[in-house]
Amino acid sequence: MKPIQKQFNVTPSFPFSFVYRDTKTKQRELPDHLHDWYEMVYVHGGRGTFFIDRTFYEMNAGSLFLIPGNTIHRAIPDALDPVTSTAVFFHPILLPLQSLGEPFSYLQSFDRSRLNRTYRLKCSPSLQAALEQSLNEIDRELRASESGVRHAVSLLLQRILLAVHRELGAELRQSSPSPAIGPVWMRDALLHIDEHYSEEIGLHELSRRASVSPAHFSRVFKQLTGMNVTGFIAAKRIIKAKERLLETDLNVAVIAAECGFDNLPHFHRLFKRIVGKTPSAYRRGPER
Template sequence: MPKILIVDDESVFRKGLRKMITSLDSNWEVVGEASDGYDALDKLAELSPEVLLTDIRMPRMDGIQLQQLAAGRFKDLMTIVVSGYDEFAYVQQSMRQGAKDYLMKPVERQELGRVLERLGQELAERHKQSARSDQPWQVQPVLKRHVAGHLADSLLKGKTEDSDLRLLRELGFAFGHPYFICMVIKLDKHSVEKERYQRGDASLFLLYIQQVVQEMIDRQAVGISFVQSDTEVVALLNTADPQHSLSAPGALGDLIRRQIRSLSNLTVTIGVSNPAEGLPGIPRAYNEAGIALLYRLIEGGDKLLDYAKMKQRPNEGSGPLKWSWEILEKSITGGRGAGIGPIVEHMIEELCSTAESPESIHQQICKLLLYYYELSEELGVTESWLGPKDIRTILFEVCSLSSRQELAEQCRGLLLTLTGCIAESREMKDIDPVTVAQRYISQHYHHPLSLKEVADKVYLNPVYFSNLFKQRTGVTFSEYVTHIRMEEARRKLAFTGEKISRIAEETGFGNVRHFNRVFKNCSGLSPKAYRDSSRRV
């Protein structure tokens, strides 16, 4: 009686196929079911079916990868693949790998019966000559790396099962020592010419780094490396020594960094964990390596950053910077995008040079972006600024960056886009000359302003503009300008230590005596008395 194993990640589909096969031909025995490729490999070894019926699209390991791995171990196994309507490219690839037939979803009863009949006849002709080869399992290097990477990713997340470890051993990765050290390796993008990086596939840079790392590991240590994401390579080292260090001069981590640079002119930054005991300690080691790598913001790139040393760093900074965002805000709200890049780069450089920790850097950047998010909400431009993303996604992306250059580039791009959105929104509203005039006053109150100057900016006769302004705002042009100046003067008196004469100059008054008189008329207190009273509150 021929035996068949069903593999599909959907339980309902597996049970439906089992029922259909049983009712079609009683000569066939469904010996088992598997929910993914890893489970299927175990079931194939345990149950020895003649036929494998597998879905193509599955998580972790798809049907094609399962077919490739199974072919190396079970020489006479026949495979039938099941695919969706839009997956024929996968079917073609599977057929090239030796699949006997394929079925389209939803599987038709008559078609399944035809396939089973044909395979039954072929099996009968073999006269039970389906003995499994005892030759060692040979796996293509690319496939070996791909599967090992999936399994190692499970190690990092603490989700490894015994079957995963057995498969790793069969692939040649045996972890016989009690301690593990994790390295997270990131390419310093600024070490690659921008055109070269954009022209090439970013994944190729990471694949190259992973290959160099694995070659160095194979020469000097026990371990595995793999591309973990679009931005990082992870290496997991197995050692017998709990005091083992990868960060000392001449140690493996430092050799990897220098080797990549000498071979390719690329630079990398490497985060290194403390040694962790046993498989349960691997997720902690991975987390520590990631935290160490964040210190690239402070230490710069092309370095090896040891978690233990980074956590022992003295607090060199003076705490979170209390930035003055006045220049930046004027550039953004004034639509002056050209000045934003240098301002942002200076702010990031200053912050990273003086901050106590990566967390304090990210905290300040998040505070800055939240401030402008609130502004975008107020102006109604959030959707055009962020598109389909929400602010939480943006903040998460920013907090994952560990490079000054990348952080500056991300913030510059966000704030330049916001500037454009605000400018475009205001251009649409600029049919109202009074709104244009109010914005012009708010941006130029610190200069001498005349009614004629502002009327010229909105292309109106001064007399007509004066009447229209009073009609629309309820105050005269002169009263409005004074109000804006007084608001700014009150803010500076309450929250800065600037001299009163300096504040008078910065708010558009020709001399401090005139400023004192106007301020007292508007506020009922002299500037000095107002400052004293605001600080007693």
């Protein structure tokens, strides 16, 4: 199984999507997926596990997950006490660009998540209260759909991002890292894939490094991540290719080779299957 590219059925002039207080089940939860939009997931209650990029996190009340675009992730609700959460999806063009003379950006908390590979924030009681209030107000605005609803939602989103930014400043001064979840050998394998995704690595090498049988490695990897090893490595390569397409002017064939694809037609097929468009179309951006 390869991750799916989540699609958003919204108007291009208002790139925002909102799922309020949704109780998750394994049947209704998306499999491993990725998208270009930014995502916040706030947990109201229940329990579960969140796999993001290369790390497993506990999901419990007061947890906030900050997921930058193009990050593989998958929520796994607890069977007996499933998570109830709110998910906020938005494209950065929804936010103002002006710095107003301050070293501040509404996306700094996501930049921090991407840089440190740390996607979970355990909210303080004050931040929990602020999030609950703002999320409830967004839900009310969207339901009422009065004049100026999009501006109201955009302002509430900005208020949330500012509150999270300030909370992270305090957390960085006095917090300790969240405890890791999952077998040590699995965490080491995910880190190895992350650092060597463009090389020839596969199930047998990874299982040898982990000192477990290939069958056991494959079974546990699929159980925890929802994907097989080949699909996960391919997804990592496609994510890097997306970044290179937007950040450089390199030829598509060069980017494919950099990302570990020695067969250009295969790269094109896989890219379109996961992303939904060809590499050249993705580089051009959304059609006007």
